[in-house]
Amino acid sequence: MSFQDKKVFITGAARGIGQATALAFAKAGAVVGVNDINPVGIDKTIDLIADAGGKAMPYMADIANKLSLQTVMYDFIRDAGGIDILINNAAIEATSDFLKTDEFEWNRTMDVNLKGAFLATQTAARAMKDSGGGTVINVASTAGQMRGLANRVAYVTSKAGLIGLTKAIAEELAPFNIRVNAVCPGIIQTAPIEQLMRNTDLQTKWEQDIPQSKLGQPEDVAAMILFLASDAAHYITGQAINVDGGKVMR
Numbered sequence: 492m493s494f495q496d497k498k499v500f501i502t503g504a505a506r507g508i509g510q511a512t513a514l515a516f517a518k519a520g521a522v523v524g525v526n527d528i529n530p531v532g533i534d535k536t537i538d539l540i541a542d543a544g545g546k547a548m549p550y551m552a553d554i555a556n557k558l559s560l561q562t563v564m565y566d567f568i569r570d571a572g573g574i575d576i577l578i579n580n581a582a583i584e585a586t587s588d589f590l591k592t593d594e595f596e597w598n599r600t601m602d603v604n605l606k607g608a609f610l611a612t613q614t615a616a617r618a619m620k621d622s623g624g625g626t627v628i629n630v631a632s633t634a635g636q637m638r639g640l641a642n643r644v645a646y647v648t649s650k651a652g653l654i655g656l657t658k659a660i661a662e663e664l665a666p667f668n669i670r671v672n673a674v675c676p677g678i679i680q681t682a683p684i685e686q687l688m689r690n691t692d693l694q695t696k697w698e699q700d701i702p703q704s705k706l707g708q709p710e711d712v713a714a715m716i717l718f719l720a721s722d723a724a725h726y727i728t729g730q731a732i733n734v735d736g737g738k739v740m741r
């Protein structure tokens with residue numbers, strides 16, 4: 492799959508799924524804008540891409556802050572000469588009992604996971620409309636569409652909201668040749684998941700609940716993101732596609 496000279500902006504690309512996606516796009520020839528709030532992680536992603544012979548540029552910003560986000564996105568659009576693909580990947584996942592979840596946790600989760608994607612998509616879509624089209628991929632979660640998940644009320648609600656946002660925007664942007672889809676990872680072996688599993692038998696328990704009997708890797712999600720961003724997916728918009736080893740079947 493070639494993305495030669497395509498301009499791709501990825502939020503939360505300092506590690507995990509965002510980093511794997513940034514590397515995959517860069518290896519396929521894209522110019523990648525690496526956003527995160529973690530400057531050390533941004534440098535790591537940029538180094539990985541440089542080592543692979545790719546092109547990437549750093550854009551540190553908190554995506555929940557409209558001014559910071561728009562500033563770095565405009566910088567990227569100017570530096571790269573446009574934007575073809577936006578990946579809304581950055582998110583936070585707090586765990587707390589519903590009865591103890593406070594307003595700060597709710598607001599911060601919505602601001603990062605949902606408002607950040609809304610603002611980034613609006614900024615990108617204005618430029619895409621002017622240049623004849625583009626595509627947006629939101630990294631949601633199977634948590635946004637399964638039977639429920641305890642102790643994560645803000646996270647689950649934000650991811651269900653992100654799937655709703657995907658459909659609403661896909662409908663409205665289709666006339667401008669802009670496709671919008673969501674990818675819903677199941678359980679993917681990244682830092683937050685490793686932390687949850689440490690010194691527990693959670694991995695075994697989770698794998699028993701997955702038809703393919705294994706956790707996913709960041710590269711598995713990146714592969715679906717690249718497919719949805721490619722011309723091969725030109726007739727796909729407004730979808731939320733699970734990458735989860737069969738954990739959720741609809």
Ligand SMILES: NC(=O)c1ccc[n+]([C@@H]2O[C@H](COP(=O)([O-])OP(=O)(O)OC[C@H]3O[C@@H](n4cnc5c(N)ncnc54)[C@H](O)[C@@H]3O)[C@@H](O)[C@H]2O)c1
Pocket residue numbers: 502503504505506507508509526527528529532552553554555580581582583584603630631632633634675676677678679680681682683684
């Ligand atoms: N790992 C999983 O099992 C899993 C499952 C379902 C969905 N997801 C989703 O996949 C995406 C990536 O997950 P991951 O496991 O790689 O997570 P991660 O925590 O490893 O990476 C998330 C990145 O987002 C960045 N970030 C957080 N808040 C930010 C902000 N305000 N502005 C800019 N950057 C910010 C973090 O610094 C981090 O680098 C998330 O949207 C997550 O909800 C992950």
